[in-house]
Amino acid sequence: MAQDRDDAKDSKSLIDTGRRGLMQGAGLGAALSLLGAVSGGGFISTAQAAESGFPSHKKWKIVFVNHVTTNPFFVPTQYGIQDACSLLNMDYQWTGSATSDAGEMVRAVNAAIAAKADAIAVPIVDPTAFDKPIQAALDAGIPVFAYNADAPRGKKNPRLAYIGQDLYLSGYQMGERIVSLIDSGLVGLFIATPGQLNIQPRLDGASDAIKKSGKKIEIQTVATGATVNEELSKIKSFYLGHQDLKGMFAVDAGSTQGVAQVMKENNLPSKGVHGGGFDLLPTTVQLIHEGYLDFTIDQQPYVQGFYTVMQAFVTLASGGLVGPADTNTGLKFVTKETVEPYLNTSTRFEGKTTKPQIVPMSGAIKS
Known part of the structure; x- marks a missing residue:
C-alpha cells in the first residue's frame, strides 16, 4: 500500500x-x-487532470469560425483543436465559410453568440467586418480570439489575442529569399483571395522586399481563387502566357501546390525558373523533395488550433484574470535539404494521419 x-x-x-x-x-x-x-x-x-490541480468544470465549448472550412491547410489545425479539447475536457464546433465569404463568417459568429458559446475563435480576414460581432460577443461575456489572420497593423480590433504567424514579416522574408534567387526578369506572385488579411500582408511584404532590393524584377500579381482546382488552372494559364518568366511564388497553400505542379509539368527548374510559397500540403512537400520548388514556409497550423484552445481554457478557468496573449506560431523555411522529416513521418501535427501519437526526437534540432 x-x-x-x-x-x-x-x-x-x-x-x-x-x-x-x-x-x-x-x-x-x-x-x-x-x-x-x-x-x-x-x-x-x-x-487525472482534476487531480493535477484544476477543479472540475463544465465542458466549455469553443466555436471556431473559419474562412475556408474545407481547405486541406486546416486539417492539422482541426487536429490541434481536437487534441487540446481532449486534454482540457472541452468541446468545439468547426463552422464558417467554404469560399472566404466574410458575411457568411459574420453570421456564424452571430450564431455562436446566440447559442451562448463559451468562447469563439475567428480569422479576421476583413479589416472591418468583424469589429461589431466580436464586440457583441465580448459584451455577452464570450471571449474571442483571432487565429491565422488578424486585424491590419495599426488598426484596433477588440479580439483578446491573435494566435498565428506574423504575416507581413513572413512575406517580407519570402521576398528576401526571392531576390537571393533571381536577379532580374518577370516574377509571378500568386494569391488566392486578394485583400483578405490572412494572405494579403504576405503579398505586401514580399512586394516590399523585392522593391527594396533595387533589382530589376518585374512583379505581376495573379488572383487564383479559393479552391485548389481553380488555383491550378489560373497558374497554368499565367505560365502559358508568360513563358519567359523567371519565378513563380505563392502566398497561400493551394496556390503554392499549384505552382509546384506547374513547375513539374513543364520542368521549369531546368529552364532556370525558381518557385516557392507557403505551407506543407503533401504535394508541395513531395515536389520540394523532387527539386521542383526551392522552398516553402511552415506556419505550423496545428498549434494555431491547439494554442487557441489553451488560451480559451486559461481565460475561462481564471474568470478572465489571466489575460490572453498574442502568440506567434513561427516561420520556418523548408527546403530540399530539410524536407526529409516531413516526408518520413506521418502525424496529426502535419495533418497526415488521424492517429494520435508522440513522435520521438531524433538527431539535432534544426531551427
Missing part, C-alpha cells in the same frame, strides 16, 4: 510538471511526452 501511495504521488508530480511546462510555453513535444508517459502513451484523462 505504501508503494502504491508513492507511485500515485510520483504520477501526480509528473502530471503537475507536464501541465506547468505546457502552460508556461514549454516545447509542445516535451510537454505532451510527459503527459503521455502518465497515461501509457495517450493524453491524460479528465479525472
Whole structure:
C-alpha cells in the first residue's frame, strides 16, 4: 500500500510538471511526452487532470469560425483543436465559410453568440467586418480570439489575442529569399483571395522586399481563387502566357501546390525558373523533395488550433484574470535539404494521419 501511495504521488508530480511546462510555453513535444508517459502513451484523462490541480468544470465549448472550412491547410489545425479539447475536457464546433465569404463568417459568429458559446475563435480576414460581432460577443461575456489572420497593423480590433504567424514579416522574408534567387526578369506572385488579411500582408511584404532590393524584377500579381482546382488552372494559364518568366511564388497553400505542379509539368527548374510559397500540403512537400520548388514556409497550423484552445481554457478557468496573449506560431523555411522529416513521418501535427501519437526526437534540432 505504501508503494502504491508513492507511485500515485510520483504520477501526480509528473502530471503537475507536464501541465506547468505546457502552460508556461514549454516545447509542445516535451510537454505532451510527459503527459503521455502518465497515461501509457495517450493524453491524460479528465479525472487525472482534476487531480493535477484544476477543479472540475463544465465542458466549455469553443466555436471556431473559419474562412475556408474545407481547405486541406486546416486539417492539422482541426487536429490541434481536437487534441487540446481532449486534454482540457472541452468541446468545439468547426463552422464558417467554404469560399472566404466574410458575411457568411459574420453570421456564424452571430450564431455562436446566440447559442451562448463559451468562447469563439475567428480569422479576421476583413479589416472591418468583424469589429461589431466580436464586440457583441465580448459584451455577452464570450471571449474571442483571432487565429491565422488578424486585424491590419495599426488598426484596433477588440479580439483578446491573435494566435498565428506574423504575416507581413513572413512575406517580407519570402521576398528576401526571392531576390537571393533571381536577379532580374518577370516574377509571378500568386494569391488566392486578394485583400483578405490572412494572405494579403504576405503579398505586401514580399512586394516590399523585392522593391527594396533595387533589382530589376518585374512583379505581376495573379488572383487564383479559393479552391485548389481553380488555383491550378489560373497558374497554368499565367505560365502559358508568360513563358519567359523567371519565378513563380505563392502566398497561400493551394496556390503554392499549384505552382509546384506547374513547375513539374513543364520542368521549369531546368529552364532556370525558381518557385516557392507557403505551407506543407503533401504535394508541395513531395515536389520540394523532387527539386521542383526551392522552398516553402511552415506556419505550423496545428498549434494555431491547439494554442487557441489553451488560451480559451486559461481565460475561462481564471474568470478572465489571466489575460490572453498574442502568440506567434513561427516561420520556418523548408527546403530540399530539410524536407526529409516531413516526408518520413506521418502525424496529426502535419495533418497526415488521424492517429494520435508522440513522435520521438531524433538527431539535432534544426531551427
